Amino acid sequence: MSSNDSSGRREDSPAYRAYRQSFDQAKLRDVPFETMSGVAVEPVYGDGPYPGQYPYTRGVYPSMYRSRLWTMRMFAGFGTAEDTNARFKDLLAHGGTGLSTAFDMPTLMGRDSDSPWATGEVGRAGVAVDTLADMEDLFSGIDLTQVSTSMTINGPAAIILAMYVALAEKTGASRSALAGTIQNDIFKEYQAQKEYIYPPRPSVRVVTDMIRFTSAEMPKWHPVSISGYHIREAGSTAAQELAFTLANGFAYVEAAVAAGVDVDDFAPRLSFFFNSHIDFFEEIGKFRAARRIWARWMKERYGAKDERSMLCRFHSQTAGVSLTAQQPENNIARVAIQAMAAALGGTQSLHTDSYDEALALPSDKAARIALRTQQIVAHETGAASVADPLGGAPYVEWMTDEMERQAEAIFAHLDDLGNGSILEGVYAGIENGYFVGEIADAAYRFEREVNAGRRIIVGVNEFTDGDSSETDLLRIGSETEDYQLKRLADVKKRRSEESVTAALAQVTEVAADPTRNLMPPILDAVKAYATLEEVVHSMEVVFGTYVEKAII
Amino acid sequence: MSPTNESGAASEPSAPHLRVILAKLGLDGHDRGLKVVARILRDAGMEVIYLGLRQTTDSILAAAEQEDADVIGLSMHNAGHMTLAPNMINALRSAEMNIPVVVGGIVPDRDVQPLLDSGVAAVLGPGASADEVAAIVAGVVSRQAS
Numbered sequence: 196m197s198s199n200d201s202s203g204r205r206e207d208s209p210a211y212r213a214y215r216q217s218f219d220q221a222k223l224r225d226v227p228f229e230t231m232s233g234v235a236v237e238p239v240y241g242d243g244p245y246p247g248q249y250p251y252t253r254g255v256y257p258s259m260y261r262s263r264l265w266t267m268r269m270f271a272g273f274g275t276a277e278d279t280n281a282r283f284k285d286l287l288a289h290g291g292t293g294l295s296t297a298f299d300m301p302t303l304m305g306r307d308s309d310s311p312w313a314t315g316e317v318g319r320a321g322v323a324v325d326t327l328a329d330m331e332d333l334f335s336g337i338d339l340t341q342v343s344t345s346m347t348i349n350g351p352a353a354i355i356l357a358m359y360v361a362l363a364e365k366t367g368a369s370r371s372a373l374a375g376t377i378q379n380d381i382f383k384e385y386q387a388q389k390e391y392i393y394p395p396r397p398s399v400r401v402v403t404d405m406i407r408f409t410s411a412e413m414p415k416w417h418p419v420s421i422s423g424y425h426i427r428e429a430g431s432t433a434a435q436e437l438a439f440t441l442a443n444g445f446a447y448v449e450a451a452v453a454a455g456v457d458v459d460d461f462a463p464r465l466s467f468f469f470n471s472h473i474d475f476f477e478e479i480g481k482f483r484a485a486r487r488i489w490a491r492w493m494k495e496r497y498g499a500k501d502e503r504s505m506l507c508r509f510h511s512q513t514a515g516v517s518l519t520a521q522q523p524e525n526n527i528a529r530v531a532i533q534a535m536a537a538a539l540g541g542t543q544s545l546h547t548d549s550y551d552e553a554l555a556l557p558s559d560k561a562a563r564i565a566l567r568t569q570q571i572v573a574h575e576t577g578a579a580s581v582a583d584p585l586g587g588a589p590y591v592e593w594m595t596d597e598m599e600r601q602a603e604a605i606f607a608h609l610d611d612l613g614n615g616s617i618l619e620g621v622y623a624g625i626e627n628g629y630f631v632g633e634i635a636d637a638a639y640r641f642e643r644e645v646n647a648g649r650r651i652i653v654g655v656n657e658f659t660d661g662d663s664s665e666t667d668l669l670r671i672g673s674e675t676e677d678y679q680l681k682r683l684a685d686v687k688k689r690r691s692e693e694s695v696t697a698a699l700a701q702v703t704e705v706a707a708d709p710t711r712n713l714m715p716p717i718l719d720a721v722k723a724y725a726t727l728e729e730v731v732h733s734m735e736v737v738f739g740t741y742v743e744k745a746i747i
Numbered sequence: 748m749s750p751t752n753e754s755g756a757a758s759e760p761s762a763p764h765l766r767v768i769l770a771k772l773g774l775d776g777h778d779r780g781l782k783v784v785a786r787i788l789r790d791a792g793m794e795v796i797y798l799g800l801r802q803t804t805d806s807i808l809a810a811a812e813q814e815d816a817d818v819i820g821l822s823m824h825n826a827g828h829m830t831l832a833p834n835m836i837n838a839l840r841s842a843e844m845n846i847p848v849v850v851g852g853i854v855p856d857r858d859v860q861p862l863l864d865s866g867v868a869a870v871l872g873p874g875a876s877a878d879e880v881a882a883i884v885a886g887v888v889s890r891q892a893s
Contacts, residue, residue: 300773300774312773313774314830314834316773316827319827320826389800428779430779521874554856555826556826638782639782639783642787656876747786
């Protein structure tokens, strides 16, 4: 933060005048921007560069939450496609426009509900999608051109996206009218979440095909949401989360550019997903550093010209791993603090965790309290009135610099590993166990400190009186599994085996030719009602599967 | 977070000889906890055979036989434990292998007794400390042996 305008009035500095000009053009929410005691407050305090100005340390937009609060995006899964559909319609009827889809574990892993691997997991943590027929149920009666859909899936993302496009076109909608996001961040699967199917290189080829396809034909679609959340949950430090995530982002940029897409044709539609953990100031420093680093690298290293390519816009979620099974109600306080960190860090959307998540999938009551928690932060605390309210505080500025310094050291290591390419560095780090090793070391270090009592976790290793017994946890029965198996059998009976076989052969053929895009043949296959696992398999015969080296 | 008396006694003399198989059974990819447990047990002097992700009852059975394991540790975070853990116990019984199975992960209190009834030797809740983990693993083996 420069202090070059400290001698004169802030209002006279060119940076502030430019800021004020864009701020004055912004449409604001119709609420009083004053304290509860009636004191009017400025939209931003301190020095420039101001929010909306490169390198965006202080925020991606000039008016931030004065124009629009962060989106309260609560992610949840519900039994069958029909159950989820009812929930979607209810949401839309109450003014919602964003749908968020959670898939069950077999779907996330590219397995059909009738796979032996799926036993006991069908419809448990989300909805099961085996064929286009399930997608038809999921979005039945919903005009896909009027909603934005977020789909959290990675390994089989291309197939799920193809099903969504196929469904839209069946209902007469054009693919170019579809808006939404698919997570599709395969790098962090090898590093942390472990929901991979193929080895890294062919997987990235599929991601690149999707970037090319959406850049050309789906201008409102976000093809990758680069996610640090899972890296942190797996045990990384804040700086590792920051660095690995942004490095993955750089790697996708390099892959897409190498495939012949102009950086400004897709970078504006990349978005990020971070963890909002419990160490308040470290988290805020991390969010601020993320924006600054992304902007600088995009401009200086990757030659982005469009300002939107430089904006690190991110979703955040409170830290599931910080929730304790002991005295679970204490988690409500943890989530509130983490939600506040995300807000002060300038998040674009937020999911708040439910207090019972260390014990089970969230109950309705716990999920409602979680949503209420972020509503309290947004509407009662005044945190949304002023952009980057902690900017300029010595500790926060130091922490931002420190996060950036640690991240740059990691980028330098990866750049080195990849001989001047972050993409190659990330591949190398996956292959040589760098990422999983670093994450496991950090997780173990933390665990030892807690075990030795050097770190206090309230209710776990200190203040342990008054542990309450669990109540009202969510239970999911096996009815969903039975229903889904029957549904899949019916679809298989009705479809033309001949068209399915021909379409799958086509997918295999294109998979073997890296110059061709996989999206069109995958689209044909799902339109013929090939199952998710069949399409996965049709590429697997060319790509092979990934088996992680078991490193502890 | 102090170790119980019996844990200290159980883990010291017998621990170095214990061979422990650790595995994620099924599709669930949450391996942070299991990796921490692997290091805890190794630090406690046990020999850890870490099978890692995406194991089946068959692959675990084969490893247990090959490695002459004293105990099997399974980790599950995706609400699949009530199906998958009893499957593992039944597979061991059919193979006439008498190896205790410890289950860890996200297991609600009310599922603990049914799991124990199905033949699971011990359940490690999300709050178990490192000392407790080592003590419980050593404990189930000495119980089995006596």
